[in-house]
Amino acid sequence: MRAIQLMKPKEFPELREVPMPEPGPGQILLKITAAGLCHSDIAVMESYAVLNNYTLPMTLGHECCGTIVDAGNGVKSQVTIGENVMVYGPWGCGRCRNCAMGYENYCYNAVEMNITPPGLGHDGGCAEYMLVDQARFCIPIGNLDPVHAVPLTDAALTPYHALQHSRAKLDANSVAVVLGVGGLGHIAIQLIKHLTPAEVIAIDISDDHLKLAEQVGADFCLTSNQEAVDKVREITHGYGAEVVFDFVGNQATIDLGAQMTRVLGDWNIVGIGGGLAKVGFGATPYECQVNSPYWGTRADLYDVVALAQRGVIDIHTEQYSLDEGVEAYHRLYEGKVMGRAVLVP
């Protein structure tokens, strides 16, 4: 079968012919129907493959939808051949206390047991087929179209989880800032608008991405620079925003976020762009909570699927074939993708 594999760190991946995977005991084989490209894949290429010591070659793709085509011993009775599913990505052991609370994304045993998400440690979904290690990671998508469903597994799940922390601070008098209107950001704006009465200020370096922000419901759109800080203060009567969501996380956006969050506010740094925040007395506003959330829970994923099935999330996608996948990664790297790039093998 064909797969887009990272061969070497600091290089773009390659489309290659690889052996067809076979489901071992407990495993499920999916025929991939859609795979989303996340900016974290760029971080994997640039540094995370080395930092996390991934074994290469590795098939990329941690946003995956597929049809169940086979299952190994012990799991055959738990799944239905032909069912269309999405893959919950942050796999955990299922037995530790965090997993028991639903936080498989923060599993205590994952590192020790070498449990990694698909595409982030072992072969992922940018391929014709992939293996899933547990039936519970296969979430039914019902009649959702896989191309529009697949970004739910990360581009929607991650902002939804971040928003869960901060929903109580977003009332009718509140303002939320969304830094970075890419795959995650354009869905975050919609989740905030649908789930809270707060106003949303979208901030990006690209006019095209700001147009997308306006289209999906942002109340204010600002170019990402120091002037945006003054404008956020103006809109918020001098106080700053109740909640800042940073979907970039480089030093430029972290420096902006630090100046945009108010006393008692929340500052959610979701992007992994390598920036670091100065936190402490005098550096952060009084009682400002700084969070660095990772992905989301399985229950959160069922929630975003329900929202999508009700038609309240308008996910913008660019569709590519597997042959065009490497080119799509170049577009993502160059900041040209609007919404989510999705591969359909």
Ligand code: NAD
């Ligand atoms: P993306 O490439 O689709 O979007 C990034 C957006 O940020 C683009 O619109 C770009 O124009 C904008 N941008 C770049 N520099 C900017 C700046 N200085 N100011 C304002 N906007 C700027 O990326 P994505 O797939 O949406 O991912 C967003 C970030 O979140 C990435 O860092 C990704 O690795 C990270 N991520 C984190 C988690 C997590 O669990 N914490 C999960 C998924 C993605």
Ligand code: ZN
């Ligand atoms: Zn991701």
Ligand code: ZN
């Ligand atoms: Zn666990």
